[in-house]
Amino acid sequence: MPRQSFVSFSALGLISGLTLVAAGPVLAAGDAAAGKSAWTQEHTPPGADGPRSCATCHQADLTKAGKQVNTGKPIEPMAVSVNPQRLTDPAKVEKWLGRNCRWTLGRNCTPQEKADFLAYIRSQ
Amino acid sequence: MNKRVAGVLGAALLAIGLTGIALGDNDEDEREGRSSRGADVPAATNTAYLTECGGCHFAYQPGLLPADDWRRLMGSLDSHFGDDASLDPAVTKDLLDYLFANAADGNASIRSRAFAAMPRSGDAPPRITETVYFQRKHSEIPARLVRDNPQVKSFSNCQNCHREAERGSFNEDQVSIPGAAGWKD
Numbered sequence: 001m002p003r004q005s006f007v008s009f010s011a012l013g014l015i016s017g018l019t020l021v022a023a024g025p026v027l028a029a030g031d032a033a034a035g036k037s038a039w040t041q042e043h044t045p046p047g048a049d050g051p052r053s054c055a056t057c058h059q060a061d062l063t064k065a066g067k068q069v070n071t072g073k074p075i076e077p078m079a080v081s082v083n084p085q086r087l088t089d090p091a092k093v094e095k096w097l098g099r100n101c102r103w104t105l106g107r108n109c110t111p112q113e114k115a116d117f118l119a120y121i122r123s124q
Numbered sequence: 125m126n127k128r129v130a131g132v133l134g135a136a137l138l139a140i141g142l143t144g145i146a147l148g149d150n151d152e153d154e155r156e157g158r159s160s161r162g163a164d165v166p167a168a169t170n171t172a173y174l175t176e177c178g179g180c181h182f183a184y185q186p187g188l189l190p191a192d193d194w195r196r197l198m199g200s201l202d203s204h205f206g207d208d209a210s211l212d213p214a215v216t217k218d219l220l221d222y223l224f225a226n227a228a229d230g231n232a233s234i235r236s237r238a239f240a241a242m243p244r245s246g247d248a249p250p251r252i253t254e255t256v257y258f259q260r261k262h263s264e265i266p267a268r269l270v271r272d273n274p275q276v277k278s279f280s281n282c283q284n285c286h287r288e289a290e291r292g293s294f295n296e297d298q299v300s301i302p303g304a305a306g307w308k309d
Binding site: 047068070071072073091095098099100102103 | 179180181182202205206207208209210211212277278280281
């Protein structure tokens with residue numbers, strides 16, 4: 001039954017999209033409160049000229065637009081409530097979590113940390 | 125017209141001509157009588173390039189650096205002027221193909237040829253702002269109008285002063301430095 005298999009395939013895609021950062025045997029459930037507190041936690045990775053956090057570019061209020069700290073280029077709000085395009089493209093989410101965790105924390109985020117950030121962004 | 129009238133007229137025309145030369149600056153644009161209209165570096169049109177590179181900064185036209193410099197830049201995206209700009213290898217390759225096909229040493233535009241002919245020197249990561257050509261064109265701009273100007277911040281922000289920068293037009297007559305009304309070199 002082609003129709004049914006299409007539906008199952010879509011459902012599978014949606015699930016893997018929502019949990020994409022938790023790829024692996026265990027799917028991490030995101031904790032929005034943990035994500036919120038990690039969002040403004042400051043880090044000074046090697047080579048940084050001062051403390052940084054997610055809010056350095058994105059602001060602490062996710063419903064507001066941010067600004068790339070080096071170039072000043074505007075960044076659309078992260079909150080899904082005001083920017084429905086957020087978290088709709090798994091490849092884009094992976095790319096930015098990778099870059100931004102390394103820039104901010106000096107390392108890759110764990111699947112749990114990523115899931116927490118996503119839960120926080122989704123809740124805003 | 126007798127000879128005397130012609131002589132006076134000739135002297136007057138010569139004087140006007142000399143005044144014009146005295147008032148002009150030394151920029152090649154004017155000296156070589158280039159058109160001040162139209163894009164002089166091919167505009168960046170590749171969608172992936174505009175999205176991936178233009179997401180964080182002005183999408184510098186490929187024609188602003190020679191192919192070798194683009195190769196170096198794209199080979200170290202994980203450490204990109206203080207940022208992590210890592211990309212999927214397949215995307216990097218596509219962007220590099222686009223950059224190579226349109227690099228300063230691979231297109232015929234006047235300004236691209238100048239960038240190719242006057243590149244940077246040394247082993248530092250390639251910066252358009254450190255090419256000999258760029259520095260020559262901006263040597264008369266004091267730091268207070270750029271680095272110390274909160275509305276400009278850096279020479280890397282082409283579009284803050286070059287109003288037509290996105291189209292690839294960097295002619296002097298469309299420059300407007302914010303917060304520096306009426307400034308002329």
